[in-house]
Amino acid sequence: MSAFARWLKKEGTGVMRGIQTLNQLSRRCYAATRIVPLTEPLGSPKSSKAIACPPQDVQVSKLPSGLVVASLENYSPVSKIGVFVKAGSRYEPLENLGVTHLLRLSGNLTTKGVSAFKITRGLEVLGSTLSVTSTREHMIYSLDFLRNDFDAVVEYLADVTTAFEFRPWEVSELTSRVKIEKAVAEQCAQTSVLEMLHQAAYKNALSNSLYCPDYRVGKISGDNMREFVENNYKSARMALVGVGIKHSALRQVAEQYIDVHHGTGTPGDKAVYRGGELRVQNGDTLSHSLLACEGAASGTAEANAFSLLQHLLGVGPQVKRGSGITSKLSQGIAKATTQPFDATAFNISYSDSGLFGLYTVAQAGSANEVIKAAVAQVDAVAKGAVSEQDLVRAKSQLKTEYLMVLESSEGLLEEIGAQASSSGAYSSPDAVAKAIDSVTSSDVINAAKKFVNSKKTMASRGNLVNTPYVDEL
Template sequence: MGCRRRSQKRITERKSGPEREPQKRDFIPSKLLPKLKPQLPLQERLHILRTLSDILMEFLLNVTTAPEFRRWEVAALQPQLRIDKAVAFQNPQAHVIENLHAAAYRNALANSLYCPDYRIGKVTPDELHDYVQNHFTSARMALIGLGVSHPVLKQVAEQFLNMRGGLGLSGAKTKYRGGEIREQNGDSLVHAALVAESAAAGSAEANAFSVLQHVLGAGPHVKRGSNATSSLYQAVAKGIHQPFDVSAFNASYSDSGLFGIYTISQAAAAGDVIKAAYNQVKTVAQGNLSNTDVQVAKNKLKAGYLMSVESSEGFLDEVGSQALVAGSYVPPSTVLQQIDSVADADVINAAKKFVSGRKSMAASGNLGHTPFVDEL
């Protein structure tokens, strides 16, 4: 980021709030979300937004199509990578999820979201330019706008986003392999994830796995909640009297997906918690699932989806994800219909696929009582 880029970022933060670019495994988002004081009259806010739109669009296009990587600035930024990684891995879940993908996949999705230690300090501006040249191509981009007329957005795309045409370098197709990574340390709590390959995002099978996730328990929606009403929690609680947490894990990508269980428990009870949760999924796979449970899970899934697209930022994420993965946009009403179309048998088949599939596992903590993946 050169001096010009720094000034752009300052202006952007002052006028729009900081750019939030959450890390994704499938794509890199760049967003500008103008934030204006709500006490301003509506007409004044609209005037300001129209005035700023051209300025902010210029910043966004410069960042995505003509980034500058000056050597002294790239060198100065690299120590921050080590700090960011250390901060992220203070949360054991972040490390376990990274290890889970490394164990599950042979390539592509196995790549970490974080720079490996041996590369920190060695990334060059030439490498960054080469990456942008080969990956930031028009066929790989989606330009999404809210409150902007389609002709204006189309004109911007045709004028500025066609400088690098084509598909760029073809990425390797994701290969699921199954595997296990165990990280022994002195933590009193054991974090463990057990998964199998599920389905790619946007498919009917992926919808079935999403419903199954909510049948089992997708995690608490209340801060510090225990999700005690979920079937996974209740199944584990029958034999475990120490504190624990358990939820279904579900991640869908453009060409693959992972589904399974995530547990947090005391070291001595880790094996019992994991096995009890796994047995509960087996129970569903054997057909022990009522239509009422499926309907409740569908309602939870639909409510969660609708709440995720209530905000402008969430809606931008959803439209952009669909555009990049499927090449088209499906409105919320259609998404709800797709969820409703999932049959009880589809959910049972999803559970069967997990139970019979090749497993991947990642665990962290004092693992003396944590089973290996082949013992499950």
């Protein structure tokens, strides 16, 4: 979400509150006219017959072309639909780096069937919201809309995902937006250092940035974008996902609108982990560092072990505005320095690889002590310092975190889409919880040993005068 969008959302909150206040006032005035004298007996309330809505499970089907359709009917008055395409930045060829950044910004441009103005105006009239996001593996196009407007909005979604036009003058206007997004990302130390970590960790594929390289800004043409779309936006690489929609209706939309470009497209390269180090010295007073090893691919038992190790070490405060002092990382580092610091473990899983490691933020003078103390905590786990109580706590935190993500329609859509796109199936929350519970302390210890013994990657930014190099850890 852009800064302007966040501001607009914030400003709009006040307007909505005013509207809600007026609505409540009218209800109160209406209620005030229905005065019943206390001397009259109260009649028994009339029983209302509620329409039974049987609970539904996620349904997944696959068309002959390879297009996956997944849906969950939850009877919500607001529905959400998304198209997931295996066309993230990892699929960019070297001669076309940065193209997915422009695709992310071109979601509302003129298509072969409808103008940019009509897309914006049409969705605005319906009160619908179009979002285009990207990861290193997927381009995601999603629509939020009122349930009764399903037939009206699906054509817009089909246009922006299957009928690209890329008019030269509209593409050229994206350059300023690319520069703004890059500037914002570079100012965020966490985003910047995470991009550096991927660049250092991999030889190809996952090393590609989510943002357009500086030397490519303003040089990506509509032909470059069209070539990438023709090679990757194929039915076999897509998943159509809906929340609050009947599966039969969603499948009909897939067959009528989305299932138009058959084939498998250009296969992506398998990610090759290499390890390495990148450092950026600047005038900041803090040192931001990420230290990682190759983790595990998503959906594997090893990935669950790394996730538990992450929560065992600490993922940040569990109490709002808290310090997270109960985590192993915080307790260990607090013994090594009296300077303020922040330390969390992270675990990122992709379809064929992953990154597990530690993220530390420290004052320049104490960076060495903070990083080494954090590494010592992982080393202690690798040597068996895992109690049953610690393991139970980590499992509870991980399951709660996963289930809370599914509480929002956005999180639910992304989880269903990620699973359907990668495996063509969906694992229920119960199945995921059982998989987490099946992880043993030995599995967690082995994950810690992998971090301690394997080749590491490090990315650092800020005042690095006292930040150790990766070969010193």
